[in-house]
Amino acid sequence: MLKIPCVLMRGGTSKGPVILASDLPTKVEERDAVLLDLMGAGHELEIDGIGGGSPQTSKVAIVSQSDSPDADVDYLFVQVMVNERRVDTTPNCGNMLCAVGPFAIEKGLVKANNPVTTVRIRNLNTGTLVDAEVQTPDFCVNYEGDTSIDGVPGTAAPVGLTFLNSAGCKTGKLLPTGNVVDLFDDIEVTCIDMAMPMVLMNAAQMGKTGGETPAELEADRAFMTRLENIRRQAGAAMGFSDVSDKVIPKPVLLSKPGAGGTLRVRYFMPHNCHKSLAITGSIGISTATLIEGSVAHKIITEQPRAPDTNIINIEHPSGKISVALLKEGNEIEKTRATVIRTSRKLFEGIVCVPE
Known part of the structure; x- marks a missing residue:
């Protein structure tokens, strides 16, 4: 041995x-x-x-x-x-x-x-x-x-x-497709590479509330198949070619918060729904809220929120993660993020x- x-x-x-x-x-x-x-x-x-x-x-x-x-x-x-x-x-x-x-x-x-x-x-x-x-x-x-x-x-x-x-950690670009929003299978997504390459989408467009449990989401096989199809298309557009055997990019459902946070998240790894949220995922999701027109930005601007706050509270299946963002001017790529674990x-x- x-x-x-x-x-x-x-x-x-x-x-x-x-x-x-x-x-x-x-x-x-x-x-x-x-x-x-x-x-x-x-x-x-x-x-x-x-x-x-x-x-x-x-x-x-x-x-x-x-x-x-x-x-x-x-x-x-x-x-x-x-x-x-x-x-x-x-x-x-x-x-x-x-x-x-x-x-x-x-x-x-x-x-x-x-x-x-x-x-x-x-x-x-x-x-x-x-x-x-x-x-x-x-x-x-x-x-x-x-x-x-x-x-x-x-x-x-x-x-x-x-x-x-952390910007462009795998692709060299914060927005690997060159777009703030892309369309795959008629679903608006934001492809972002910040600490972790991810495909962000509005849960409502996928027929979900965003408050489902991980088990409920995984049990919906038609939904999981659709999610994977979108992930593969986005992966190719992000420069990863065939991502069938890769765990990146991660697909993420975003929705309005239900417990006083900034937004609510269901994060996939990619074929299982995380029972909480990956730290690298929280960094990218928080940064996406700063990008005007992104899926994340659209969700947070549809609700009352303190102006210019640098604390993003992300709700996940087990509670919340708070991320503190430190911006350097208007260069979102240079944003630093801190979490306490x-x-x-x-x-x-x-x-x-x-x-």
Whole structure:
């Protein structure tokens, strides 16, 4: 058996092993094969591995010292498919990103400060930079605190994430099609690439209220098929060619808020509806509200809202996520976004994988 040092961590509303790159094979094919066996991919329960049987709990974070002068550590996110023997390293994951800073400090990759340590992380999936503010009183990582986030029971220490250069992370353009609005199957969509490539659409145009549960949406097979058809057309228009076997772009339903937020969201990954909301998704959705004429902008301008607010409160199936936007003049591409999340170390040890 291969014995691999591993720390299982909850990052935001996701969970998965965090592993040093030096403890995995250097060849991509061999590394991916190890991760498939480590997680138990190819079975709906991932019964023969440590995966949790859902996309939110079948994630791996690989961390290493960065060779970039602009970053402290590098982070490669790996989405391990549950029912397939396949991994995808095209997207980023902002929730697992919450675990990278604490892990890097505890592994000695970054020197701790007192009482807060800022870890600059380079995401290798997208080439973007993120500052993670980790609570380190007395130079030690602290996981306990009074911060709560929707979708996670209890409270923990806050982790502040500021996304620095997320526009065009995969396509090089904030609006990859060159349009604020495109039309696919007679549905208006906004294709945006900000932290995560997404296809935003008004739930009402898809025959939905936007308040449906993830289970209700997934059970409507005709709707899911239509959603995938639109996603594939949008993916091609965004420059991704055939996205049948890719998890990007993510399709997103937007609607008017129902609980006092800015807008309501149902985010797909892409074939399952997220039970809350990806952090990278929240960054792009919030930024879209600044783009005049976008699907998101149209929805928020149809309701009473405080003028010029920089806080976007996004309602999702488990509650809300608040995103603080820092604009630089009229250049939306330079917008910085900050979210507060939490993380926790669940166990540390050795995971065994068939050799």
